[in-house]
Amino acid sequence: MARILVIDDDEVQRRLIRHVLVKQSHHVTDAEDGTQGIRLQKNQGFDLVVTDIIMPGMDGIETVRELICLYPALKIIAISAHRRVYLDAAKKFGATETLAKPFTPEELVGCVENCLHSGHAQNESAGYGNTDGMAEFLPQPVFQD
Numbered sequence: 001m002a003r004i005l006v007i008d009d010d011e012v013q014r015r016l017i018r019h020v021l022v023k024q025s026h027h028v029t030d031a032e033d034g035t036q037g038i039r040l041q042k043n044q045g046f047d048l049v050v051t052d053i054i055m056p057g058m059d060g061i062e063t064v065r066e067l068i069c070l071y072p073a074l075k076i077i078a079i080s081a082h083r084r085v086y087l088d089a090a091k092k093f094g095a096t097e098t099l100a101k102p103f104t105p106e107e108l109v110g111c112v113e114n115c116l117h118s119g120h121a122q123n124e125s126a127g128y129g130n131t132d133g134m135a136e137f138l139p140q141p142v143f144q145d
Contacts, residue, residue, distance in 0.1 A: 001025040002116050007037035007063060008052040017050060020105045034058030038066055048115055053080035053090060061089055068094030075115045
């Protein structure tokens with residue numbers, strides 16, 4: 001099945017997501033922050049990234065933005081228990097799907113399957129989602145090894 005990277009600062013959340021996705025025969029790797037997640041993506045090349053939004057250090061919005069700059073066709077699910085505005089921002093910066101916490105295992109599996117089976121990249125022309133009014137936030141990748 002798919003190779004999936006889960007990025008979340010909450011270890012319990014990472015374990016729960018891993019458990020659900022491994023039961024679906026996916027290969028799951030996890031990272032505790034965006035910086036570690038980007039390094040793992042560079043080294044291992046995942047099919048899908050599931051990332052939390054609110055994290056210390058490199059937050060999920062910055063992580064989504066950076067991943068899309070580096071890998072325009074990468075499919076990303078942004079998750080958050082916080083205000084819908086964060087999920088909307090993640091979508092604007094290129095997340096394929098969003099999922100509000102708390103979510104059921106069935107909702108997670110459905111979202112993952114939708115992402116994996118969608119036949120198109122986020123933005124086939126430039127590698128970004130709908131970024132109306134956000135162009136100033138979309139520079140070249142800033143992540144450095």
